[in-house]
Amino acid sequence: MNDTEREAIILNSAWEMIDGMVNWAMFVKPDRIEISNLLFETSQNARLFVILLGDFLSEIRAFKRDPVPLGLKRAPNNARLSDLTFLFHLRQVCADPRLATDPAALSAAVEAFATWLEGEFTATEVNLGSIGIVANLRVTRYRYLKMCGDIAKHSLARLATNVGHLRKLLVDAGHPVSEQHAYLAVEDFWGWFQQDIFMYHSSQIAELLNNIRWGIYDYLQPEFRRSWHLTERATPGFPIYGYRVPEEISEPIAVAMYWEAMNRTREPPYVQRFVIPDYMKRRH
Secondary structure (H helix, E strand, C coil), X not given: CCHHHHHHHHHHHHHHHHHXXXXXXXXXXXXXXXXXXXXXXXXXXXXXXXXXXXXXXXXCCCCCCCCCHHHCCCCCCCCCHHHHCCHHHHHXXXXXXXXXXXXXXXXXXXXXXXXXXXXXXXXXXXXXXXXXXXXXXXXXXXXXXXXXXXXXXXXXXXXXHHXXXXXXXXXXXXXXXXXXXXXXXXXXXXXXXXXXXXHHHHHHHHHHHHHHHHHHHHHHHHHHHHHEEECCCCCCCCCCEEECCCCCXXXXXXXXXXXXXXXXHCCCXXXXXXXXXXXXXXXX
16 A cells, blocks of 8 residues: 555544544534534444544554454554554644645544644542542643543443553552452443543544544545536536546545545535534533
């Protein structure tokens, strides 16, 4: 897989993942053009969103000694937190663009989300009633979101890694607990962080993801204008179109992803650009 093929895969995959999270089936569509806050349609939508977000924030790894899937590059061993997410691959596009020449807007959107994810905050007086502890937990946004996504997705038996993270948070807060007690506290952690802090953050997360989607759209516009054309079979009633796929793209999966990315670029993203007011971003 060459760099151009890899870029087509990365951009289309990121756009597809964001489409699955930031849409008007997941959130209540506001009556006003200006969006100041977003609400999930149901609690199940909120749960699905954090599961999908957890996938976006997951590192793509090779299985045993196999290569990383789809020819993607592996994050370095000393990677920063945001490089353990799909943002790492978007950074590769911005650092060495192939399908277009101006990734500035996309890069700014990627770095804004990365900076936000890596930020820390202290959740005060977190009540883990099942083990009789009230603690001030200091955690990065990346870590708590990953934990919430995993808890939403998996049964208790699949949460050993996250139980370890919870124990470390409690040790840092001056409340060391056993593994068994940490398992008991998982539901309380979920209730506090998912149903309170995540719900507060969800509008801002949607804004940051939407900015990345618009950044991809803007970045691909010159390539779309170059590539799109009516085919010889086109008629006034059936304007059959095609794309002039770059010569560098020949792998079947890359060709398919290129077509999908171009099709997405035919129209602006269906969620308009929006900015959540600062007063909705002051907590955590």
